[in-house]
Amino acid sequence: MSNQLSDRINSLVPSATLEMAAKARELRAEGKDVIGLSLGEPDFNTPDYIKEAAKQAIDDNYNSYTPVDGYVELKDAVITKFNRDNGLTYDRSQIVVSTGAKQALYNVAQACLNQGDEVILPCPYWVSYSDIVKLTGGVPVEVPTSIESDFKMTPERLEAAITPKTKMLWYSSPCNPSGSIYGREELRALADVLQKHPQIVVVSDEIYEHINYGVTQHASMASFEDMYHRTVTVNGVAKAFAMTGWRIGYIGAPSYIARACNKLQGQVTSGANCIAQRAVITALLESPDRVKYMVDEFKNRRKLILSLLNEIEGFECNGPEGAFYVFPDISAFFGKELNGKTITNASDFAMYLLEYANVATVTGDAFGNGNGIRISYAASEEQIREAISRIKAAVT
Numbered sequence: 001m002s003n004q005l006s007d008r009i010n011s012l013v014p015s016a017t018l019e020m021a022a023k024a025r026e027l028r029a030e031g032k033d034v035i036g037l038s039l040g041e042p043d044f045n046t047p048d049y050i051k052e053a054a055k056q057a058i059d060d061n062y063n064s065y066t067p068v069d070g071y072v073e074l075k076d077a078v079i080t081k082f083n084r085d086n087g088l089t090y091d092r093s094q095i096v097v098s099t100g101a102k103q104a105l106y107n108v109a110q111a112c113l114n115q116g117d118e119v120i121l122p123c124p125y126w127v128s129y130s131d132i133v134k135l136t137g138g139v140p141v142e143v144p145t146s147i148e149s150d151f152k153m154t155p156e157r158l159e160a161a162i163t164p165k166t167k168m169l170w171y172s173s174p175c176n177p178s179g180s181i182y183g184r185e186e187l188r189a190l191a192d193v194l195q196k197h198p199q200i201v202v203v204s205d206e207i208y209e210h211i212n213y214g215v216t217q218h219a220s221m222a223s224f225e226d227m228y229h230r231t232v233t234v235n236g237v238a239k240a241f242a243m244t245g246w247r248i249g250y251i252g253a254p255s256y257i258a259r260a261c262n263k264l265q266g267q268v269t270s271g272a273n274c275i276a277q278r279a280v281i282t283a284l285l286e287s288p289d290r291v292k293y294m295v296d297e298f299k300n301r302r303k304l305i306l307s308l309l310n311e312i313e314g315f316e317c318n319g320p321e322g323a324f325y326v327f328p329d330i331s332a333f334f335g336k337e338l339n340g341k342t343i344t345n346a347s348d349f350a351m352y353l354l355e356y357a358n359v360a361t362v363t364g365d366a367f368g369n370g371n372g373i374r375i376s377y378a379a380s381e382e383q384i385r386e387a388i389s390r391i392k393a394a395v396t
């Protein structure tokens with residue numbers, strides 16, 4: 001039988017981060033000691049007080065279908081969280097709980113984009129944005145940034161990227177993969193540009209909000225009165241609470257967008273998992289200080305990995321202010337030969353590191369920036385030391 005797949009699925013690129021993890025597993029199966037710094041997930045367990053809430057939910061027989069947009073108690077917890085942490089006021093009609101922030105993003109894209117609508121993505125962007133946009137008929141418009149602007153999009157660059165077809169702007173802050181954070185004034189400057197283009201809806205992905213090393217304070221686009229009515233604030237528990245596998249994310253949005261996401265979700269997945277939702281009520285209502293020990297640990301590892309990487313000639317790093325990644329510019333290696341392998345791009349370089357240093361990273365091409373690679377430091381200090389020393393040996 002010939003290939004009966006849709007054009008849509010044929011044009012979809014597999015998630016580069018998951019693909020790298022699969023290659024690393026293959027090498028491990030061959031007996032190689034591969035250090036995985038490619039996946040974006042905390043190497044901590046979910047805190048006990050959250051696990052207890054899940055156990056209790058099982059005993060309390062939370063086993064039926066859940067409301068499509070989330071339990072009322074969870075929506076109220078989300079409302080409390082937005083108010084407490086972000087100064088944002090939402091009512092229940094503006095909240096939708098989904099199976100991870102990833103589904104929340106997909107819902108919003110499906111809800112807002114028509115064929116050919118343009119979505120501005122400052123590069124580097126989170127790996128799935130461009131494929132989610134493409135899958136829903138939209139056209140990603142990549143806006144390059146560089147290490148000189150700390151990988152942040154300037155108002156001038158935003159202005160230049162806007163066309164009559166621009167429908168949305170998507171960004172994450174703190175940014176995966178660069179660790180950059182847009183401060184309040186920087187967001188205001190972008191909002192000033194958007195003032196002239198009232199048709200543009202903003203998706204502000206704030207999933208790393210709490211993983212912030214204290215240089216720039218977190219700010220939400222929706223906290224500007226003139227942006228509130230056209231901003232979708234996306235968040236979730238995967239990163240801050242070490243709950244990647246629980247699959248709960250949520251949005252605070254204008255009611256008409258929330259209603260559309262609810263309608264879509266009702267036909268596709270229904271409400272998110274019952275036990276996970278109950279556990280997340282506890283996660284959100286308890287003080288964020290209870291998970292600060294993880295941030296403190298990431299902070300130490302950040303310092304360590306930056307000092308080790310800065311010793312390697314050809315690696316140029318910005319100072320990531322949040323999340324748990326570094327995104328070094330490694331373009332100095334392009335055109336060079338390492339162990340008989342010619343490095344022409346970031347994908348070659350990441351593959352070279354996997355084969356010759358047995359360290360898994362992710363090519364910057366997957367994030368719309370072909371000069372860098374993403375290295376996750378959600379790993380033990382011992383693993384970080386060993387990995388970076390192997391990388392150094394492989395490239396010098």
Ligand SMILES: *Cc1c(COP(=O)(O)O)cnc(C)c1O
Nearest residue numbers: 100101102126172176236238249
């Ligand atoms: C991990 C991640 C997500 C997806 O979160 P889930 O809740 O696991 O679906 C979304 N955006 C960014 C920037 C991420 O790093």
